[in-house]
Amino acid sequence: MASIAQPQTQAIPQRRPKSETGIWSWITTVDHKRIGMMYGVAAFAFFLLGGLEALLIRTQLMHPANGVVTEAQYNELFTMHGTTMIFLAIMPLSVAFFNYIMPLQIGARDVAFPRLNSFSFWAFILGALMLNLSFFFGEVPNQGWYGYAPLTDLSWNPTRAVDFWMLGLQILGVSSVAGALNFITTILNMRAPGVTLMRMPLFTWTTLITSVMMILAFPSITIALFLLTMDRFVGTGFFAPAAGGDPLLWQHLFWVFGHPEVYIMIMPAFGIVSEIIPTFSRKPLFGYSVMVYSVVAIAFLGFGVWAHHMFTTGLGPTANSAFAATTMLIALPTGVKIFNWIGTMWLGHLKFTTPMLFAVGLVSQFTIGGLSGVMHAVVPVDEHHNDSYFVIAHFHYVLFGGSIFALLAAIYYWFPKFTGRLMDERLGKWNFWTTFVGFNLTFFPMHFLGLEGMPRRYYSYGEGSGWWFWNIIVSFGAYFLGASILLFVYNVARSLKTGKIAGDNPWDASSLEWSISSPPPVYNFKNIPVIEHRDPLWAEKYGIDHETGDENEIEITFAGETMGKTEAPDDSVASQERRRRQEAANQDHGIHLPNRSFYPMLVAVGMFVLCFGKIIDNPIIHIQSLSLPIVSVIGGIIMLGAIYGWSFEPAD
Amino acid sequence: MAQVVDLTETHGVGHDGGDGHSGHPPTSTGINHRKMLMWLFLASDCMFFGSLIATYMIYRGRSEEMGIGPFPHELVDIPYTSVSAFVLLMSSLTMVLALSALQQGNIRNSRLWIAATALLGTVFLGGQWFEFSEFYHEGLSLHTNMYGASFFTLTGFHGFHVTIGVLWLISLLFVSLRGGLKKEDSLDLEIAGLYWHFVDIVWIVIFTLVYLIPYEEKTSEAGEHAMRLVSFGSSLLSRFF
Numbered sequence: 001m002a003s004i005a006q007p008q009t010q011a012i013p014q015r016r017p018k019s020e021t022g023i024w025s026w027i028t029t030v031d032h033k034r035i036g037m038m039y040g041v042a043a044f045a046f047f048l049l050g051g052l053e054a055l056l057i058r059t060q061l062m063h064p065a066n067g068v069v070t071e072a073q074y075n076e077l078f079t080m081h082g083t084t085m086i087f088l089a090i091m092p093l094s095v096a097f098f099n100y101i102m103p104l105q106i107g108a109r110d111v112a113f114p115r116l117n118s119f120s121f122w123a124f125i126l127g128a129l130m131l132n133l134s135f136f137f138g139e140v141p142n143q144g145w146y147g148y149a150p151l152t153d154l155s156w157n158p159t160r161a162v163d164f165w166m167l168g169l170q171i172l173g174v175s176s177v178a179g180a181l182n183f184i185t186t187i188l189n190m191r192a193p194g195v196t197l198m199r200m201p202l203f204t205w206t207t208l209i210t211s212v213m214m215i216l217a218f219p220s221i222t223i224a225l226f227l228l229t230m231d232r233f234v235g236t237g238f239f240a241p242a243a244g245g246d247p248l249l250w251q252h253l254f255w256v257f258g259h260p261e262v263y264i265m266i267m268p269a270f271g272i273v274s275e276i277i278p279t280f281s282r283k284p285l286f287g288y289s290v291m292v293y294s295v296v297a298i299a300f301l302g303f304g305v306w307a308h309h310m311f312t313t314g315l316g317p318t319a320n321s322a323f324a325a326t327t328m329l330i331a332l333p334t335g336v337k338i339f340n341w342i343g344t345m346w347l348g349h350l351k352f353t354t355p356m357l358f359a360v361g362l363v364s365q366f367t368i369g370g371l372s373g374v375m376h377a378v379v380p381v382d383e384h385h386n387d388s389y390f391v392i393a394h395f396h397y398v399l400f401g402g403s404i405f406a407l408l409a410a411i412y413y414w415f416p417k418f419t420g421r422l423m424d425e426r427l428g429k430w431n432f433w434t435t436f437v438g439f440n441l442t443f444f445p446m447h448f449l450g451l452e453g454m455p456r457r458y459y460s461y462g463e464g465s466g467w468w469f470w471n472i473i474v475s476f477g478a479y480f481l482g483a484s485i486l487l488f489v490y491n492v493a494r495s496l497k498t499g500k501i502a503g504d505n506p507w508d509a510s511s512l513e514w515s516i517s518s519p520p521p522v523y524n525f526k527n528i529p530v531i532e533h534r535d536p537l538w539a540e541k542y543g544i545d546h547e548t549g550d551e552n553e554i555e556i557t558f559a560g561e562t563m564g565k566t567e568a569p570d571d572s573v574a575s576q577e578r579r580r581r582q583e584a585a586n587q588d589h590g591i592h593l594p595n596r597s598f599y600p601m602l603v604a605v606g607m608f609v610l611c612f613g614k615i616i617d618n619p620i621i622h623i624q625s626l627s628l629p630i631v632s633v634i635g636g637i638i639m640l641g642a643i644y645g646w647s648f649e650p651a652d
Numbered sequence: 653m654a655q656v657v658d659l660t661e662t663h664g665v666g667h668d669g670g671d672g673h674s675g676h677p678p679t680s681t682g683i684n685h686r687k688m689l690m691w692l693f694l695a696s697d698c699m700f701f702g703s704l705i706a707t708y709m710i711y712r713g714r715s716e717e718m719g720i721g722p723f724p725h726e727l728v729d730i731p732y733t734s735v736s737a738f739v740l741l742m743s744s745l746t747m748v749l750a751l752s753a754l755q756q757g758n759i760r761n762s763r764l765w766i767a768a769t770a771l772l773g774t775v776f777l778g779g780q781w782f783e784f785s786e787f788y789h790e791g792l793s794l795h796t797n798m799y800g801a802s803f804f805t806l807t808g809f810h811g812f813h814v815t816i817g818v819l820w821l822i823s824l825l826f827v828s829l830r831g832g833l834k835k836e837d838s839l840d841l842e843i844a845g846l847y848w849h850f851v852d853i854v855w856i857v858i859f860t861l862v863y864l865i866p867y868e869e870k871t872s873e874a875g876e877h878a879m880r881l882v883s884f885g886s887s888l889l890s891r892f893f
Contacts (some may be wrong), residue, residue, distance in 0.1 A: 033848075046804050111683045112689070113685065113689065126808040156852050177696060181689055181692050181693055182689075182698070183690050184688075185685050185688045185692065188680060188681050188683075188688060189679035189681055189683065189685055189688060190679065190680060191680040195680075215692060215693075215695060215699075216695065216696065217699075218705055219696055219697070219699035219700040219702070220699060220703045221702060222700065222703075223703035223704055223707070224703070226805075227707065229806060230801070234794055234795075235794070235795050236794050236795065236801040236805070237795075237798070237801065238707070238711075238801060238802075238871070243797075243798065243801075244711070244714045244715065244717075244718050244720070244797060244798040245711075245798065246710065246711075249707065249710060253703060253707075256703075320729070599707070610750055644823075647823075
């Protein structure tokens with residue numbers, strides 16, 4: 001077996017970056033684990049930035065008629081807070097786990113297209129850079145993350161603020177679609193032998209479904225942004241009523257993307273929780289198939305509910321009723337998931353570690369957000385709540401109480417796999433409870449404020465409104481929440497150095513990523529595993545209890561007690577024979593790893609420069625009626641050249 | 653885990669699917685990675701075109717309502733565009749012939765048909781260029797009215813796709829001329845073909861919606877058309893009953 005342990009690189013037919021350490025090794029890496037780590041670190045940094053913006057908003061709203069920021073700055077803050085949290089924090093944090101965990105869960109050595117993966121990451125970084133460069137130019141997007149027309153119209157918003165936003169999002173969209181295409185191909189095509197679709201861990205399932213939603217939802221906003229770009233740069237009037245355009249078209253195109261986007265953000269969280277709860281309940285996931293079907297149902301229905309964001313635009317009773325019905329319908333598969341998590345915990349031996357606390361936190365807090373969401377399916381209620389703080393309370397309960405809780409749980413859960421060390425449990429529990437309290441202090445009173453009529457996006461309110469009391473509580477809660485996130489950062493920093501050594505499988509979890517060392521070797525699996533069970537590690541460890549159990553079931557035991565049953569592996573003579581032959585055949589092969597490449601980053605840089613040239617002042621070349629900024633031309637040439645370089649560079 | 657499998661079976665799953673030149677690397681589904689990526693991309697591209705076509709259809713007739721010409725019924729030349737549509741559809745045939753030739757190992761013919769496909773695509777683009785400049789001279793531009801904005805954006809977006817396809821085919825032709833496109837590389841051509849056929853199919857939809865379905869002329873003529881249609885329908889009915 002000695003020959004297998006050493007990864008071999010092929011003879012390199014052309015100059016390829018080879019460094020194994022240092023900054024170039026990170027820039028040119030195509031290793032899904034390194035890319036996942038980079039995604040995670042970058043997204044968390046943006047999460048902190050978005051949090052800072054939120055704290056500034058809360059400082060402004062702490063007192064009536066406060067003057068910490070001006071109304072213009074306030075518009076910029078809530079725009080950047082929303083855009084940053086959605087596109088630069090929650091989505092890429094989920095993608096970090098897609099990248100790192102999903103290939104390990106299906107027993108693959110990498111994703112299907114390692115270089116495309118690297119491209120996705122760099123496009124994400126540069127799109128984020130484009131968006132945030134606006135701060136340095138002093139022209140910060142101020143039209144809200146939804147960018148409704150005519151707030152983005154050139155006549156109302158003549159600075160380059162919208163340009164930064166629109167081109168930044170465009171680049172981020174390319175990154176997301178490229179990443180999603182890669183993940184789908186990986187999951188469908190690179191499953192280890194025996195990993196059938198219905199044996200895939202639920203996190204892998206949600207990765208698959210989220211990616212499908214991404215490739216189908218993002219085109220809509222890409223086209224909307226493209227039309228907006230035409231409006232602003234070329235002078236068409238797609239969203240300008242004076243020219244015959246229709247501002248409502250923007251809303252439709254935006255929400256056809258925007259609502260699936262909501263599920264793109266929560267679906268990975270569902271997957272994460274579906275991994276954590278069984279592990280710490282010491283039971284297989286309750287109703288696995290139904291969980292899978294409900295994920296698919298949510299994704300399908302998610303494309304048919306967008307107009308509930310537009311109930312107050314006057315679509316008419318027919319459209320309103322139809323979308324109210326689909327919105328209520330989508331609560332069903334979501335409710336099924338909640339019940340299945342409870343069913344998994346039912347009669348389980350619950351171990352309340354930090355990841356489990358956050359996971360159960362999601363089950364409870366997301367349910368609150370889900371319930372206030374169903375309320376908005378009722379059109380008259382929606383009209384009452386529209387543009388009030390009630391809506392803010394609702395979507396923070398699903399996005400923070402849902403997505404962020406799950407992502408924090410995921411970091412606690414998989415941290416040992418990433419680093420080889422466990423995170424500190426005592427700090428972790430403090431972290432959970434402060435987050436939990438801070439979160440509820442921040443967002444629960446917003447329900448009251450909304451019902452009392454406090455509108456969204458107003459930079460100030462009067463003394464006589466009577467809103468000051470809850471606003472002080474909310475702002476205090478926000479600082480508390482901020483402090484709890486700092487505690488989390490401290491815990492990560494400390495645990496990196498002094499955390500307990502984890503070992504391969506510190507939680508005694510059942511999925512494949514725990515079968516290899518922590519952190520995993522660069523080639524992931526020394527031997528590609530053969531899977532014969534949905535919970536492979538439990539099946540292997542606890543085996544089949546032929547004495548008491550049904551022959552097709554195995555029992556999971558914990559501390560000598562039976563915890564649950566699950567389907568038995570197919571351990572027939574034939575499969576043993578196959579395994580023996582495979583082992584023999586395995587002796588002669590080395591592990592083959594893809595080479596590094598700098599073209600993916602170069603393509604992303606070219607794309608960035610292409611867009612950037614349109615924003616900054618630079619000489620313009622005129623060819624007939626075309627006027628091309630010289631920087632954009634250079635960017636285009638870099639991009640095209642890098643695409644050719646990429647195409648003709650051997651993949652491995 | 654003690655369980656292992658033959659790496660020759662699975663290692664291809666890792667990376668040959670990427671850009672490798674092995675004929676059919678083993679994958680879980682049996683479909684090559686790149687081919688699957690192309691199918692998925694086309695699914696995504698459907699939504700791109702879907703959004704643009706929806707935009708076009710929403711603004712269809714808007715210029716007539718606002719009374720800002722030139723109007724589509726004054727500009728659209730169905731016989732002319734039918735010819736260029738025919739050219740584009742024929743390019744799908746030559747694409748199939750190119751792939752078939754390559755799969756049979758007939759390199760010379762594959763080059764010929766790739767060149768023919770690229771040429772037909774270029775002829776289509778030339779036709780579009782000519783049509784665009786005709787429309788422009790008649791006074792239609794992106795700024796004139798909603799028809800101009802949505803027409804040029806939709807057909808231009810399609811033309812951009814055809815341009816990418818032509819560049820791709822020319823690149824493949826160069827690869828072939830340097831001896832890099834052999835029988836075992838037919839997948840490279842097949843994937844380009846998938847893209848090419850998709851772009852053709854989209855054109856059928858665009859051609860129908862943008863050119864063939866008659867535009868209201870907003871005069872009494874439209875009413876006459878309708879009356880003619882009704883009388884034609886009733887005469888048809890009277891023949892049956």
